[in-house]
Amino acid sequence: xxxxxxxxxxLTNIKKNSKNYVPYILTCxxxxxxxYIMYSMSINQGLDQMSGxxxxxxxxxxxxxxxxxxxxxxxxxxxxxxxxQRKKEFGLFNILGMEKRHLSKIVMYETLYVALVSLIxxxxxxxxxxxxxxxxxxxxxxxxxxMGFFISIxxxxxxxILFGIIFILTLLNTMRQIHLAKPIELLKGGQTxxxxxxxxxxxVGIGLLCLGGGYYIAITTKEPLAALSYFFLAVILVIxxxxxxxxxxxxxxxxxxxxxxxxxxxxxxxISVSGMIYRMKQNAVGLANICVLxxxxxxxxxxTISLYIGMEDVLRNRYxxxxxxxxxxxxxxxxxxxxxxxxxxxxxxQLTGKNRIxxxxxSFVAKQKGNVFSTGQMTDSSLxxxxxLYFIPLEDYNxxxxxxxxxxxxxxxxxTQDRTLKGNEIIILDETFTVKDRLKNFxxxxxxVDVVNNQYIVVKNMSVVDEIRIKVGDVYGEExxxxxxxxxxxxxxxxxxxxxxxxxxxxxxxxxYPDCFFDAAAVSKESFYSVYGGLFFLGIFLGILFMMxxxxxxxxxxxxxxxxxxxxxxxxxxxxxxxxxVKKIIHSxxxxxxxxxxxxxxxxxxxxxxxxTKLLTIFNLTNVMLFALCTCGTILVFACFYGIIxxxxxxEYYMIVK
Amino acid sequence: MAILEVNNLKKVYTTRFGGNHVxxxxxxxxxxxxxxxxxxxxxxGSGKTTLLNILAALDKPTGGEVTLNGDNLSGIKEKNISAxxxxxxxxxxxxxxxxxxxxxxxxxxLPLVLSGKSYxxxxxxxxxxxxxxxxxxxLSKFPYEVSGxxxxxxxxxxxxxxxxxxxxxxxxTGALDSxxxxxxxxxxxxxxxxxxxxxxxxxxxxxxxxxxxxxxIKDGEVFHQLYRGTMTKEELYQKISDTLTLIATGGVRNE
Numbered sequence: 001x002x003x004x005x006x007x008x009x010x011l012t013n014i015k016k017n018s019k020n021y022v023p024y025i026l027t028c029x030x031x032x033x034x035x036y037i038m039y040s041m042s043i044n045q046g047l048d049q050m051s052g053x054x055x056x057x058x059x060x061x062x063x064x065x066x067x068x069x070x071x072x073x074x075x076x077x078x079x080x081x082x083x084x085q086r087k088k089e090f091g092l093f094n095i096l097g098m099e100k101r102h103l104s105k106i107v108m109y110e111t112l113y114v115a116l117v118s119l120i121x122x123x124x125x126x127x128x129x130x131x132x133x134x135x136x137x138x139x140x141x142x143x144x145x146x147m148g149f150f151i152s153i154x155x156x157x158x159x160x161i162l163f164g165i166i167f168i169l170t171l172l173n174t175m176r177q178i179h180l181a182k183p184i185e186l187l188k189g190g191q192t193x194x195x196x197x198x199x200x201x202x203x204v205g206i207g208l209l210c211l212g213g214g215y216y217i218a219i220t221t222k223e224p225l226a227a228l229s230y231f232f233l234a235v236i237l238v239i240x241x242x243x244x245x246x247x248x249x250x251x252x253x254x255x256x257x258x259x260x261x262x263x264x265x266x267x268x269x270x271i272s273v274s275g276m277i278y279r280m281k282q283n284a285v286g287l288a289n290i291c292v293l294x295x296x297x298x299x300x301x302x303x304t305i306s307l308y309i310g311m312e313d314v315l316r317n318r319y320x321x322x323x324x325x326x327x328x329x330x331x332x333x334x335x336x337x338x339x340x341x342x343x344x345x346x347x348x349x350q351l352t353g354k355n356r357i358x359x360x361x362x363s364f365v366a367k368q369k370g371n372v373f374s375t376g377q378m379t380d381s382s383l384x385x386x387x388x389l390y391f392i393p394l395e396d397y398n399x400x401x402x403x404x405x406x407x408x409x410x411x412x413x414x415x416t417q418d419r420t421l422k423g424n425e426i427i428i429l430d431e432t433f434t435v436k437d438r439l440k441n442f443x444x445x446x447x448x449v450d451v452v453n454n455q456y457i458v459v460k461n462m463s464v465v466d467e468i469r470i471k472v473g474d475v476y477g478e479e480x481x482x483x484x485x486x487x488x489x490x491x492x493x494x495x496x497x498x499x500x501x502x503x504x505x506x507x508x509x510x511x512x513y514p515d516c517f518f519d520a521a522a523v524s525k526e527s528f529y530s531v532y533g534g535l536f537f538l539g540i541f542l543g544i545l546f547m548m549x550x551x552x553x554x555x556x557x558x559x560x561x562x563x564x565x566x567x568x569x570x571x572x573x574x575x576x577x578x579x580x581x582v583k584k585i586i587h588s589x590x591x592x593x594x595x596x597x598x599x600x601x602x603x604x605x606x607x608x609x610x611x612x613t614k615l616l617t618i619f620n621l622t623n624v625m626l627f628a629l630c631t632c633g634t635i636l637v638f639a640c641f642y643g644i645i646x647x648x649x650x651x652e653y654y655m656i657v658k
Numbered sequence: 659m660a661i662l663e664v665n666n667l668k669k670v671y672t673t674r675f676g677g678n679h680v681x682x683x684x685x686x687x688x689x690x691x692x693x694x695x696x697x698x699x700x701x702x703g704s705g706k707t708t709l710l711n712i713l714a715a716l717d718k719p720t721g722g723e724v725t726l727n728g729d730n731l732s733g734i735k736e737k738n739i740s741a742x743x744x745x746x747x748x749x750x751x752x753x754x755x756x757x758x759x760x761x762x763x764x765x766x767x768l769p770l771v772l773s774g775k776s777y778x779x780x781x782x783x784x785x786x787x788x789x790x791x792x793x794x795x796x797l798s799k800f801p802y803e804v805s806g807x808x809x810x811x812x813x814x815x816x817x818x819x820x821x822x823x824x825x826x827x828x829x830x831t832g833a834l835d836s837x838x839x840x841x842x843x844x845x846x847x848x849x850x851x852x853x854x855x856x857x858x859x860x861x862x863x864x865x866x867x868x869x870x871x872x873x874x875i876k877d878g879e880v881f882h883q884l885y886r887g888t889m890t891k892e893e894l895y896q897k898i899s900d901t902l903t904l905i906a907t908g909g910v911r912n913e
Contacts (some may be wrong), residue, residue, distance in 0.1 A: 119864070196759075196800055237904070262777065263770050263776045265776070265777045265780065266774075267768065267771055268774055269773060270764075270768075270771045272768075274757075274759045274760055274764065275759055277759065278759045338737075457751075568757055570758070571755040571757055572751060572757070572768075573740075574714075574716070574745030574751070574755060575749065575755070575768055575769055575816070576740050576741070576743045576769050576772055577740060577772060578737065578740030578741070579736075579740075580737065580900070581740070581772075
């Protein structure tokens with residue numbers, strides 16, 4: 001037998017199935033491009049030169065793993081979809097006298113073609129786009145590195161290996177399917193499983209519990225650290241819930257509708273409800289996939305965008321003043337000495353500190369139980385119930401705010417961030433204090449939102465602070481209870497100048513006071529940009545990848561459904577359904593199937609919103625409004641893309657059904 | 659009174675680029691009286707299906723006209739045609755054309771639901787029909803759960819429930835075994851005896867022998883027709899058989 005027949009047959013097969021194969025090959029190319037770019041970027045030596053480059057590389061590396069894992073799952077999934085569509089064809093070949101090993105041979109050639117085309121075009125595209133992406137990354141990072149065109153051999157090899165394995169896996173899966181099946185089954189491949197789905201009450205129960213539980217966690221979690229530990233639990237619960245929602249709850253709901261005779265036997269509902277029951281059976285998992293993917297896209301993109309846009313906010317939050325000096329000592333003379341050095345340096349540069357904060361404070365972490373605070377160790381297993389206590393003498397408070405408050409012995413002014421501390425008395429380490437007043441805000445720049453709740457307490461004078469210091473020192477050790485002088489100020493100067501001032505001060509002060517701690521936003525800006533910019537880049541990148549997946553899944557759904565519905569609508573037309581009615585019904589059904597996952601995703605996001613804002617505070621982003629806007633914007637853009645895909649696939653669908 | 663009148667019906671198919679003309683029907687005329695049971699016979703390619711499609715208003719004739727209850731089919735507006743079909747015609751197909759997403763009952767209800775009837779009215783109408791067709795105890799089943807004969811009876815019920823003036827049957831016995839075929843043909847005779855007008859297209863001599871009148875179509879024209887008169891089924895069967903032989907061997911018209 002002519003050996004050329006297999007490669008030829010394989011080629012015609014791909015051509016004949018171009019409706020299914022072209023999107024598949026495009027996806028392969030797309031994933032190859034993305035993997036190559038991500039990989040070559042993560043090993044790019046240009047990034048080593050920048051500050052924060054290591055963090056950035058870590059982020060890109062993470063992206064690498066995500067893309068690799070995703071490619072495996074996704075290409076495997078689409079491939080099995082393709083096989084399902086082509087089972088009839090395989091059956092026909094089988095009946096025409098081809099043995100299974102011949103079929104395997106054809107499939108092997110097909111995979112080879114797809115692999116070759118995807119890898120060659122993908123790598124070419126990757127190499128071309130790589131430079132562009134790199135420039136985009138640098139632009140995002142506010143960083144300029146002159147870079148020539150370059151090809152990363154290492155990345156090419158990594159891509160070849162990964163996708164080689166993926167293609168071999170898909171091939172093995174196809175062969176397994178062919179070998180397991182009987183010819184008659186292959187012939188019927190497309191049309192099995194038309195039974196009415198059963199309502200699986202167990203899954204309905206599990207789904208409702210999981211969704212409820214996930215949502216409950218999401219809306220009741222108040223503390224950022226707790227959010228960090230519970231968020232993933234909530235995510236997993238909601239994912240399980242989503243799958244149950246689409247597979248079982250939807251069918252239970254539709255069957256409930258069908259039982260309602262008055263509702264069901266209406267022209268509009270009659271056909272869509274019964275159609276949807278079947279559609280949900282076949283598409284539940286696919287729709288759940290789309291929903292989970294969409295949710296991921298929305299969360300990733302909106303959070304990374306708001307982190308990036310909110311970077312100035314973040315920096316200001318993390319560094320409330322341009323330069324911050326934190327002394328580790330408490331001798332008055334030391335404090336004065338340091339102040340003098342600061343003032344001298346500023347004078348030398350002809351600068352004056354603005355918005356100056358200058359105060360003495362002791363702080364420690366305490367266990368909170370209602371209004372009683374006691375010492376206790378913070379452990380990993382119980383992140384909640386702890387709170388940061390900051391004690392500031394009245395004198396410093398008045399000086400920094402310009403107020404003239406007066407306090408008696410054992411009276412305090414209280415500023416709490418979450419406003420949960422109620423009542424007029426609080427007990428701190430067995431000492432009772434009376435709350436004279438609750439402050440609406442605290443010294444600006446000192447009241448930053450933190451991962452734990454902080455209580456800011458203004459006490460009468462230094463001697464009260466000392467008492468507390470001694471008590472704390474007994475438990476935590478002297479060092480932990482050391483009071484510090486906190487000096488911060490803004491400068492009207494360029495970043496370079498600020499860095500120069502900062503370095504000069506640091507060098508002088510550190511000589512005598514090695515415990516002194518310096519912070520300047522200008523110094524950390526670059527590394528912030530590389531981390532947050534890197535996350536932003538990764539977010540967009542993964543967003544595109546996930547969106548590509550969503551598009552493809554939807555496209556395939558529409559095509560396969562189109563073929564199945566064709567017959568159904570032909571019958572309805574014969575029985576007396578007009579063309580317009582058919583069109584209307586198709587429209588509403590497709591619309592429902594299409595937008596159900598998106599709507600569910602938006603609901604998920606709505607519930608997750610609060611817990612995500614808490615998580616963002618860990619990244620120093622406290623601008624809820626910004627995050628809300630970014631989320632809305634992302635949803636809108638995503639919905640637009642979704643709408644475009646919808647119109648495109650709906651057209652394709654009409655063509656088939658017609 | 660004639661329910662259906664077909665005058666000088668002509669249908670020419672033109673290939674997509676207008677090159678070839680295929681004459682499916684050249685000149686067909688006949689009429690069907692109320693309460694009649696007419697079988698139309700012809701070989702594959704004789705134009706049976708084209709004729710049926712035109713009668714069902716699924717296709718438009720190139721020339722001539724079809725009137726049903728005095729309404730000219732080609733005069734009905736496009737948007738009303740589905741409602742017209744739903745209200746005046748009942749269909750029985752060779753491959754049943756039941757929707758597998760519906761139970762048998764819902765399949766039967768389909769045309770009524772489309773006309774916006776209430777559930778109570780529909781189930782009131784269904785009861786006597788289901789009883790007569792012997793499907794009352796399988797109504798809640800789905801098409802894939804029942805036999806071919808049962809499916810076809812459900813399809814007949816769907817055709818009857820709208821109380822149409824005319825039932826159009828396209829090879830209704832084509833996919834049935836002999837037992838189910840006998841049952842179905844008996845059923846057709848029963849509903850015809852109740853006054854239902856039936857027009858059946860078939861190439862089964864046995865099916866045709868149950869009708870009151872048999873039309874033969876050849877090359878797009880009515881070639882011959884037979885009336886049962888006082889003949890038994892067996893006699894009519896013999897007559898049809900002879901006629902078919904004559905057509906097949908190319909005999910000349912003997913009328």
